[in-house]
Amino acid sequence: MSTAATPNESILERAPVLARDWLTGFLPEPARWLANSLVVIVAILLVFATVFAALTLAERKILGRVQNRPGPNRVGWFGLLQPVADGVKMLIKEDIVPRAANPVLHFLAPVVLLAASIMTFAVIPYGRHLVPVELDAALLYFFAAGSATELAVFMAGWASHNKYSLLAAMRALAQLISYELPLLLSTVPVVLAAGTLSATGIVAAQSGWKWGVVPHWLVFTPCGAAGFAIFMVSALAESNRSPFDLPEAESELIAGHLTEYSGFKYALFFMAEYFGMCAASGMAVTLFLGGWHAPLPVLEAVPSYVWFSAKFLALLLGFIWIRATMPRLRIDQLTRLAWKFMVPLALVNIGTAAFWSLTFPWAGPLQLVRWAVALGMAAGPFVLLGRGLSSGLGPRTYRYA
Amino acid sequence: MNTVLILIALATIGAAAAAMSRPSLLNCVLLLTLSWTGIAAFYLWAGAEFAAFAQVLIYVGAISMAVMFAVLLTRRGRRDFPPRKGSRSRAAYAVLAGAAVAGVLLAAVARSPLAASPAPGPASTVRELGGQLMGPHAAALLVVGVLLTVALIGAVVLAAGAGPEKPEATR
Numbered sequence: 384m385s386t387a388a389t390p391n392e393s394i395l396e397r398a399p400v401l402a403r404d405w406l407t408g409f410l411p412e413p414a415r416w417l418a419n420s421l422v423v424i425v426a427i428l429l430v431f432a433t434v435f436a437a438l439t440l441a442e443r444k445i446l447g448r449v450q451n452r453p454g455p456n457r458v459g460w461f462g463l464l465q466p467v468a469d470g471v472k473m474l475i476k477e478d479i480v481p482r483a484a485n486p487v488l489h490f491l492a493p494v495v496l497l498a499a500s501i502m503t504f505a506v507i508p509y510g511r512h513l514v515p516v517e518l519d520a521a522l523l524y525f526f527a528a529g530s531a532t533e534l535a536v537f538m539a540g541w542a543s544h545n546k547y548s549l550l551a552a553m554r555a556l557a558q559l560i561s562y563e564l565p566l567l568l569s570t571v572p573v574v575l576a577a578g579t580l581s582a583t584g585i586v587a588a589q590s591g592w593k594w595g596v597v598p599h600w601l602v603f604t605p606c607g608a609a610g611f612a613i614f615m616v617s618a619l620a621e622s623n624r625s626p627f628d629l630p631e632a633e634s635e636l637i638a639g640h641l642t643e644y645s646g647f648k649y650a651l652f653f654m655a656e657y658f659g660m661c662a663a664s665g666m667a668v669t670l671f672l673g674g675w676h677a678p679l680p681v682l683e684a685v686p687s688y689v690w691f692s693a694k695f696l697a698l699l700l701g702f703i704w705i706r707a708t709m710p711r712l713r714i715d716q717l718t719r720l721a722w723k724f725m726v727p728l729a730l731v732n733i734g735t736a737a738f739w740s741l742t743f744p745w746a747g748p749l750q751l752v753r754w755a756v757a758l759g760m761a762a763g764p765f766v767l768l769g770r771g772l773s774s775g776l777g778p779r780t781y782r783y784a
Numbered sequence: 785m786n787t788v789l790i791l792i793a794l795a796t797i798g799a800a801a802a803a804m805s806r807p808s809l810l811n812c813v814l815l816l817t818l819s820w821t822g823i824a825a826f827y828l829w830a831g832a833e834f835a836a837f838a839q840v841l842i843y844v845g846a847i848s849m850a851v852m853f854a855v856l857l858t859r860r861g862r863r864d865f866p867p868r869k870g871s872r873s874r875a876a877y878a879v880l881a882g883a884a885v886a887g888v889l890l891a892a893v894a895r896s897p898l899a900a901s902p903a904p905g906p907a908s909t910v911r912e913l914g915g916q917l918m919g920p921h922a923a924a925l926l927v928v929g930v931l932l933t934v935a936l937i938g939a940v941v942l943a944a945g946a947g948p949e950k951p952e953a954t955r
Binding site (some may be wrong): 441443488518519520524526527528530533534537538541549551556560563579600615747 | 810812815833834838839840841844845846849852909910
């Protein structure tokens with residue numbers, strides 16, 4: 384966490400840092416550094432555990448409302464204590480390990496998955512002074528930490544000693560690997576625009592306003608908007624959320640690679656899924672939505688972490704909304720979408736970003752040309768590829784269904 | 785700080801050694817991945833942040849997956865068979881090849897000066913690394929890029945060469 388204060392900022396802006404210093408201020412210097420890190424880790428874990436609990440409840444409530452039913456409303460006031468009840472249920476459930484399973488790997492898989500998803504929280508700038516770890520290559524770290532999830536999914540499927548689990552794990556891996564590529568490629572325009580891989584630097588590059596009203600967020604540029612769309616769709620697929628929840632597909636695959644998991648280990652997988660969704664939303668806010676910057680100059684009095692949280696929660700609600708709206712894809716549609724649509728679009732988008740960066744000095748009427756060309760480069764391939772995506776493939780006849 | 789290095793080295797070499805001695809092929813792959821993670825930890829210890837993250841992203845994230853898919857798609861059954869004992873001449877060749885590699889590595893280790901502290905030089909930033917890659921080493925980068933593209937096209941040609949399967953209804 385950086386503590387360098389800028390002049391005329393409110394006490395609220397620095398409140399988390401001051402609270403941390405108040406907690407650890409009495410310690411001598413080397414121990415204080417360690418204590419500060421511990422405080423940050425505990426704070427992140429507490430905040431995201433709370434977000435996880437609230438999110439499960441919010442998701443069930445919103446899904447209920449969308450499907451014209453009340454959702455959980457028995458435990459506590461309006462069902463507010465439902466996450467507590469769920470947690471207790473998961474904790475006291477019997478933990479069943481199949482006799483033929485590999486006990487070490489069966490145990491390690493959820494732990495590795497959760498650890499990897501928690502590690503991704505380390506580099507997200509939550510506010511002006513709330514960056515847990517400042518890294519020069521923060522973006523690379525984020526994806527490197529996330530890549531361990533694939534290993535965990537494989538371990539879960541293989542250690543269960545169940546051929547259906549293994550097949551489902553292979554399917555899940557095919558999905559994760561397919562969407563890893565557009566996810567990574569969609570962040571390249573951001574790196575091109577900001578000129579850095581550091582999360583703090585990327586947020587700093589999006590500060591300021593054009594004409595005093597339009598923020599310099601990357602989502603307001605053609606390549607940034609396309610990148611944001613690709614990033615969000617890939618993030619949906621990477622976090623196994625609907626409409627890309629084929630790895631679990633509870634009604635078709637008996638939860639896929641999680642078939643042999645029960646009790647708290649199952650809850651850990653569930654938790655890792657939500658943490659992955661949170662990390663993806665946090666990174667999307669950082670990369671495309673201006674991080675902790677306020678949308679208008681007048682609103683800068685509100686602390687930066689409030690703005691981050693607002694954007695973050697909006698994206699999470701978007702995830703839930705999509706889950707309530709979209710039907711699940713089939714595995715061939717899923718991989719076709721990744722390799723024939725998302726990857727080419729992401730590659731073209733890098734070209735758009737290069738054009739956008741090279742034409743930065745253009746002014747006057749040339750600005751209009753710049754916008755027109757960039758918008759054409761972003762929208763043209765989308766339309767063309769979208770037309771060819773399922774031509775000649777549908778409608779499909781099901782002979783054995 | 786050398787204790788950290790020794791711990792990392794022991795974990796890396798131990799995982800690699802265990803990977804060679806396990807009968808189950810998939811356990812070997814997982815142990816090999818652990819060994820690669822150890823190498824990433826070494827890069828981190830040496831102050832090469834970028835190389836460490838790239839190592840994790842590429843080796844732990846991608847190459848381990850490629851190896852696992854290869855193992856799973858080529859194995860005939862669920863049971864793993866321990867490798868059969870080869871002939872004596874084969875063992876001799878194996879020892880010879882291993883000794884040659886070990887000799888080259890040991891010679892390299894013996895010649896390189898071992899610094900006592902981590903990150904002896906100034907830790908280079910990502911920007912400097914990019915400048916180096918795009919400036920003096922641009923040719924090497926291009927050659928690697930062409931090689932990978934050729935491999936990718938080759939893979940696509942191999943996969944597409946099979947042609948669409950005949951539908952069952954025509955039988």
